[in-house]
Amino acid sequence: MSFLTAFVRSLPSIWDGIQITVLATLLGALLALVLSFVLGLAARSRHLLVRGLARAVVEFFRGTSLYVQLFWLFFALPILGFKLVPLACAVLAFGLNYGAYGSEVVRGALAAVPRAQWEATVALNMTPWQRMRKVILPQAWPQMIPPFNNLLIQLLKSTPLLSLITVSDITFQMDQLRSATGDTKAAYLVLLVIYFVLAYALTLCMNGLEALGKARLGQGRA
Amino acid sequence: MLTDNPARKTSVSPVSTAVTFDQVVKRYGDHTVLDHLDFEVRQGERVTLIGPSGSGKTTILRLLMTLERVTEGVIQVNGQPFSGLPEKQLRRARRHIGMVFQQFNLFPNMKVLDNITEAPVQVLGLSRDEAAERARDLLDLVGLADKADVHPTRLSGGQQQRVAIARALAMRPDILLLDEVTSALDPELVQGVLDVLRDIAQATDITMLCVTHEMGFARDISDRVLMFDGGRVIESGPPERMFSEPEHERTRDFLGAVL
Amino acid sequence: MLTDNPARKTSVSPVSTAVTFDQVVKRYGDHTVLDHLDFEVRQGERVTLIGPSGSGKTTILRLLMTLERVTEGVIQVNGQPFSGLPEKQLRRARRHIGMVFQQFNLFPNMKVLDNITEAPVQVLGLSRDEAAERARDLLDLVGLADKADVHPTRLSGGQQQRVAIARALAMRPDILLLDEVTSALDPELVQGVLDVLRDIAQATDITMLCVTHEMGFARDISDRVLMFDGGRVIESGPPERMFSEPEHERTRDFLGAVL
Amino acid sequence: MWDWHTAREGLPLILHGFGITLLATALGSLVAIVLGLVIAVLGRAPTRWVRLPLRAVVEFVRSTPVMIQLFAVWVLAPGLDPLTIGIVVLGLHYAMYTSEVYRAGIDAVPRGQWEAAVALSLPPIRTWWGVVLPQAVRKVIPALGNYVISMFKETPFLSVITVNEMVHEANQFGSDNFAYMEAFTIAAAIFLIASYPTSMLMRKLEKRLAH
Amino acid sequence: SRTEVGTGAPTGDSDLLAKLRKQGYVRVGFAGEAPYGFKDGNTLAGEAPTLHKEIFKALGVPELRPTLTDFSSLIPGLAADRFDVVSAGMAITPDRCAKVIFSEPEFVSPTALMVRKGNPKQLTDLKSAAAKGSTVGVLTAAVEADYATAAGVPGAKVRALAKQQDGLDALVAGRIDAFALTSISLRWLAKTNSGADVQVLDPFLPVLHGTKQYSPGGAVFRKDTDSLRDAFNTQLKKITADPARYTSLIGRYGFTKAEVPPASLRTAELCKA
Numbered sequence A: 001m002s003f004l005t006a007f008v009r010s011l012p013s014i015w016d017g018i019q020i021t022v023l024a025t026l027l028g029a030l031l032a033l034v035l036s037f038v039l040g041l042a043a044r045s046r047h048l049l050v051r052g053l054a055r056a057v058v059e060f061f062r063g064t065s066l067y068v069q070l071f072w073l074f075f076a077l078p079i080l081g082f083k084l085v086p087l088a089c090a091v092l093a094f095g096l097n098y099g100a101y102g103s104e105v106v107r108g109a110l111a112a113v114p115r116a117q118w119e120a121t122v123a124l125n126m127t128p129w130q131r132m133r134k135v136i137l138p139q140a141w142p143q144m145i146p147p148f149n150n151l152l153i154q155l156l157k158s159t160p161l162l163s164l165i166t167v168s169d170i171t172f173q174m175d176q177l178r179s180a181t182g183d184t185k186a187a188y189l190v191l192l193v194i195y196f197v198l199a200y201a202l203t204l205c206m207n208g209l210e211a212l213g214k215a216r217l218g219q220g221r222a
Numbered sequence B, C: 001m002l003t004d005n006p007a008r009k010t011s012v013s014p015v016s017t018a019v020t021f022d023q024v025v026k027r028y029g030d031h032t033v034l035d036h037l038d039f040e041v042r043q044g045e046r047v048t049l050i051g052p053s054g055s056g057k058t059t060i061l062r063l064l065m066t067l068e069r070v071t072e073g074v075i076q077v078n079g080q081p082f083s084g085l086p087e088k089q090l091r092r093a094r095r096h097i098g099m100v101f102q103q104f105n106l107f108p109n110m111k112v113l114d115n116i117t118e119a120p121v122q123v124l125g126l127s128r129d130e131a132a133e134r135a136r137d138l139l140d141l142v143g144l145a146d147k148a149d150v151h152p153t154r155l156s157g158g159q160q161q162r163v164a165i166a167r168a169l170a171m172r173p174d175i176l177l178l179d180e181v182t183s184a185l186d187p188e189l190v191q192g193v194l195d196v197l198r199d200i201a202q203a204t205d206i207t208m209l210c211v212t213h214e215m216g217f218a219r220d221i222s223d224r225v226l227m228f229d230g231g232r233v234i235e236s237g238p239p240e241r242m243f244s245e246p247e248h249e250r251t252r253d254f255l256g257a258v259l
Numbered sequence D: 001m002w003d004w005h006t007a008r009e010g011l012p013l014i015l016h017g018f019g020i021t022l023l024a025t026a027l028g029s030l031v032a033i034v035l036g037l038v039i040a041v042l043g044r045a046p047t048r049w050v051r052l053p054l055r056a057v058v059e060f061v062r063s064t065p066v067m068i069q070l071f072a073v074w075v076l077a078p079g080l081d082p083l084t085i086g087i088v089v090l091g092l093h094y095a096m097y098t099s100e101v102y103r104a105g106i107d108a109v110p111r112g113q114w115e116a117a118v119a120l121s122l123p124p125i126r127t128w129w130g131v132v133l134p135q136a137v138r139k140v141i142p143a144l145g146n147y148v149i150s151m152f153k154e155t156p157f158l159s160v161i162t163v164n165e166m167v168h169e170a171n172q173f174g175s176d177n178f179a180y181m182e183a184f185t186i187a188a189a190i191f192l193i194a195s196y197p198t199s200m201l202m203r204k205l206e207k208r209l210a211h
Numbered sequence E: 001s002r003t004e005v006g007t008g009a010p011t012g013d014s015d016l017l018a019k020l021r022k023q024g025y026v027r028v029g030f031a032g033e034a035p036y037g038f039k040d041g042n043t044l045a046g047e048a049p050t051l052h053k054e055i056f057k058a059l060g061v062p063e064l065r066p067t068l069t070d071f072s073s074l075i076p077g078l079a080a081d082r083f084d085v086v087s088a089g090m091a092i093t094p095d096r097c098a099k100v101i102f103s104e105p106e107f108v109s110p111t112a113l114m115v116r117k118g119n120p121k122q123l124t125d126l127k128s129a130a131a132k133g134s135t136v137g138v139l140t141a142a143v144e145a146d147y148a149t150a151a152g153v154p155g156a157k158v159r160a161l162a163k164q165q166d167g168l169d170a171l172v173a174g175r176i177d178a179f180a181l182t183s184i185s186l187r188w189l190a191k192t193n194s195g196a197d198v199q200v201l202d203p204f205l206p207v208l209h210g211t212k213q214y215s216p217g218g219a220v221f222r223k224d225t226d227s228l229r230d231a232f233n234t235q236l237k238k239i240t241a242d243p244a245r246y247t248s249l250i251g252r253y254g255f256t257k258a259e260v261p262p263a264s265l266r267t268a269e270l271c272k273a
């Protein structure tokens, strides 16, 4: 079977695969983003317990590989009596793993906001929450975006691990096509292009966000 | 530049103390910055702190603003002890105090008007409109009525510092702390900021604690000058006397180098 | 502070020009900073540039140091055209010029001595020992002989600035550019740096171009003061005349605010 | 559910795989750390004939899966030993990330430092080597550490090109003995034990270099 | 996301078949490996799904709900109750029998080697590969690795590959000298890669622990679902006892009368270590 015919025939599955990949990436990234902030803020808490806990969670999920985490969530957890649908496993594993990395980004960016800004908020008597929300985070945000972008692309590229847990992502679908046609070159070339397009779209979005955040700080083009 | 303001000085009859430092010690590690420091500032008084670099002037203001914690001793504000309070009460106590920083520290993520209205809205619970009105009055006072919708990064240093003063005043503090508010400015811009502060000193009864190297300004607005060295007040008095006939040799040396 | 130095002034007989600006234009985007600027500095002359903030004083020094490129016109140094050279020749030409920055810009990854010896070793090809000897002499000159093996971050601002001066001098430049070398310093530390510069001015024949707000210093060491505004020299003359009877109103206003 | 005996049996095999994982990570990191620096420096080249193509390569390599890159090289260069390919490709892939890290570090070196170097007529090589890089690299060491850890955990991809690294061994052992739970738990524990000290070290460095 | 607390413990009830009948479908796991179980366009195809569809229809379960997954995830997925049966033509081995239960053999599949066209190393079987120092590719977590080791191929010369296509690509690229797999798989692989310079050698029976390996494959069930397995076996037997029906069902996937399992070959025996 020629690659092209097979490709056209399996377009529906490829489209499914792309959707799965994008869905897992976005949901995973969303959870990771939330966790990044929760863990990143907790890591700066004044309470030793909160700090220690956040630290432990971060070290644990950063320290074990995503592959192993997925395996645990999918295969081991049901034996213990909890069964998550595959996509939920994926989102949870991506969220925890990249959330742990992201929390370091958040922590670093918050630390990079000049201390003087924090002092100004104290002098204006804002509550800790107001300080964070109104002054510190808006300034830290543009700094976080480039490293977040790196993480997002890494997350996108981790989605092939999904085939381990019965979710057929785009890599898996293209692999099927590759087996069916024996045309490794064409299949992988298409796959490279798909990933590049997806990743580049993400990069463009992130660049846009960064420019927006910087404009709000009066940096760059207003 | 040395026009005095006899009107205000006679109208003030200071009765109660605004700030009391009682045997205050501040150490960083084993480096003692303030060494059993004692002094008082009466309500409505304008006090200037002078002294060599590293003598602890900034530290005093930062302790008052609760940006640092005292190592020993007690600070009182309006007769209430102020050090060692839990965060919540601290926040209530802090309301009486405003501070203007050497580096302005405006929030770059907000326009000028929002810089001024943010705290009144968030902390005092004013409505946005009320706060904006108050902010516009203050911008008028500092001569920047037309810059309300500009980003602070687009302003000159002198303009930024005047916005910072307006921001501090928007909280209607009883006590205003000023830490070398002109030393980051170009010489030509210094005058504008000092003029604004002089106007405020004349128009209100606010208690002021200034750290400055502008001796003209110190002479001009202050009721009293405190000379610091070695973590203590080594000399204090009205500016006329301090500048013309300093008692301590250290004060004489210092003034000789700076004036 | 206003002691003149008649000895040096008479000994100099300036024959050739060290620096020539010939119809120099510098634009950033559509903002013209220097507008067909013309001026000359003779060899051995000490010139001070004054003018309001943003008038382009720093830009002139940066153009000379080739940190910026001219938009139009020609700059000559020691009679050689200097602008628009390819990088390699530029590097050779640049050797005649040394610059001291407002923010010192010492290399934090090198000790004080290495900061000073780095360029002589790398650029002039001196041996480490030779360079170190020269550096120690210079450290002596600026009063920091004991700080050779310290990291610059451990020094006070005034000390850092003196190291920066020594570093520039270690290259034995013909022309020394000084951009507000005291304005980042605490008032008490200013004097030490100015004293060092005055010593150098007296001891050598180096051509100096200073931007400064220290009018006392300008009066003290300079042969000529240039007043800038709107991208041009609006007035120039010996400091005595400039400070006592400025011709232009702009100069008068400026000096009124700064002095 | 959990069988200690099986776990003990699997440990030596998995540890053997860990040796390869460690080797690949160590050498791969070296490639990434050196090459990333080179890319970052070239990214500042004065001509855009260097900058733009470089940018395109970085963007492309960073955006596409390392698994396919490994496979492609493995198939296209049959003479090369798989482990070598793994180290080079993994290192190259991560060099794209580290180059961004270095770039940030270089950008963070104050402009004044460059200008001081110009004012002293330092030649470009010396400016980079003596002034800029020592300052830039110091700042980014903690961030680089992150990528070393994350490369460590991406070594399982090497199994695609028949390198028997740790997760492969765990997988093999798991399927041979149907002891996936034991096998993967051991692998997870080894990952954790190995990366925790690294990340401690990084925090220490971060604190030391921060001031 | 959905969490079902408490359903994780495998539903080992004898009512599983009843439950399947009631819900009208059975969840099957497959690995996307032609010709055993794979997706052809959008339909489930291959040896196992075709047989299983026939069998489950006879059992009153009309629909197969497929889950595509990695081969190495099949048994863990079954254990974790992700599906009820594995339709992947999985080889019946004692090791696997310790964790799951197998149906009676659905087919036998002697092993074969795929080599570059012209068979430059003159290989015949794994023993010859061992003798000639050839590098042999096998699939990760598949039985051929054990066959190769038993035939004397040193561990360093056995290369584990993730996928069949990887094996062919490795062979073409010169990474391996031979690719060991069931003759059925290899024939199919050669068919899809009709342009590739490879050939499949004649099948042989590898020897493991002194016995010849027929490499029989079957359906896989969770340990405590014997009654479902037994019901399955009854229907399977009807097909395997009728070679004409057998080949008409799965002949197009390369299964001939030669692949019909001999009646003497019993899973119970195969599972004995």
Ligand SMILES: Nc1ncnc2c1ncn2[C@@H]1O[C@H](COP(=O)(O)OP(=O)(O)OP(=O)(O)O)[C@@H](O)[C@H]1O
Binding pocket: B028, B031, B033, B051, B052, B053, B054, B055, B056, B057, B058, B059, B060, C186
């Ligand atoms: N966070 C800190 N940790 C350690 N030492 C500190 C810290 N903050 C200030 N110091 C030290 O405390 C002393 C007093 O500092 P302070 O800033 O109050 O001086 P200052 O009188 O305001 O000087 P300047 O005129 O230079 O602003 C200095 O020696 C300084 O080094």
Ligand SMILES: Nc1ncnc2c1ncn2[C@@H]1O[C@H](COP(=O)(O)OP(=O)(O)OP(=O)(O)O)[C@@H](O)[C@H]1O
Binding pocket: B186, C028, C031, C033, C051, C052, C053, C054, C055, C056, C057, C058, C059, C060
């Ligand atoms: N890189 C740049 N891009 C755009 N504009 C610039 C740049 N550098 C300087 N300028 C502008 O050029 C003008 C002259 O700047 P310059 O620094 O030379 O002034 P100056 O006389 O040294 O002022 P000051 O006394 O404040 O140091 C200013 O208006 C400044 O905003």
Ligand SMILES: [Mg+2]
Binding pocket: B057, B058, B059, B180
């Ligand atoms: Mg201070």
Ligand SMILES: [Mg+2]
Binding pocket: C057, C058, C059
């Ligand atoms: Mg300037």
